[in-house]
Amino acid sequence: MMAATEQKTVYPRYAVIRLRGIPTTPGDIAATLDLLRLRRKFTMVVVVGSPSVMGMIERVNDWVTWGEIDADTLAEVLRKRGRIVGDKPLTLEYLQKWGWNSFEEVALAYISGEIETLACKKDFKAREGQRPPCIPYLKPFFRLHPPRGGLNSVKLHFSVGGDLGYRGPLINDLIKRML
Incomplete structure (x- = not known):
C-alpha cells in the first residue's frame, strides 16, 4: 500500500515508428514488434517509457x-490519424461524447501522466458522458504516410546520419512530415 507521501512514478511518453519492412525480420524481433503493435512499416505507437517497454x-x-513526443504533436496525430474501431476517424464529437473537450486536452493529460494509456483495453466498460481514463475503442496504433522529403537511411542509426534508433525530441519533426 502506498503511503501518502509516496508518489506514482510518471515515465516519459515515447513515440515509436517502425521504419523497416516485414520480409527479412527475424522471428524474435517480429514477435517483439507484434507486442508493440508495430505490425507494418510506417506505423506508430505511443508508449510509456517503463523499464519493460524500454527493454522491448x-x-x-x-x-x-x-523519441519523446510532445503534446502538440500528439494532439495533431490524434486529430489527423486517430481511428476508432470500424476504421472510423476519431472526431471531436466522439471525444466530447466521452467527456473530453479537445484533442489537446487528451494529449496533455497523457503526456503529463494523468491518464496511463490512450486506448482502453477491449474489456473496458464505461458510460457515455462520464470521462474514462482513456479513449474507448481507439485503435492503439497510428498508420502514417511515408515521410515527405524521404528518409536518409533505414540501415544506419540516427546518430551516424541514418534514421533508426533514438532521436529524442526530433521525433516530432519526423511525425509532422509523416502526417
Whole structure:
C-alpha cells in the first residue's frame, strides 16, 4: 500500500515508428514488434517509457526510430490519424461524447501522466458522458504516410546520419512530415 507521501512514478511518453519492412525480420524481433503493435512499416505507437517497454524498444532498435513526443504533436496525430474501431476517424464529437473537450486536452493529460494509456483495453466498460481514463475503442496504433522529403537511411542509426534508433525530441519533426 502506498503511503501518502509516496508518489506514482510518471515515465516519459515515447513515440515509436517502425521504419523497416516485414520480409527479412527475424522471428524474435517480429514477435517483439507484434507486442508493440508495430505490425507494418510506417506505423506508430505511443508508449510509456517503463523499464519493460524500454527493454522491448532496445531489442527492436534496428527496426524502429523513437523519441519523446510532445503534446502538440500528439494532439495533431490524434486529430489527423486517430481511428476508432470500424476504421472510423476519431472526431471531436466522439471525444466530447466521452467527456473530453479537445484533442489537446487528451494529449496533455497523457503526456503529463494523468491518464496511463490512450486506448482502453477491449474489456473496458464505461458510460457515455462520464470521462474514462482513456479513449474507448481507439485503435492503439497510428498508420502514417511515408515521410515527405524521404528518409536518409533505414540501415544506419540516427546518430551516424541514418534514421533508426533514438532521436529524442526530433521525433516530432519526423511525425509532422509523416502526417
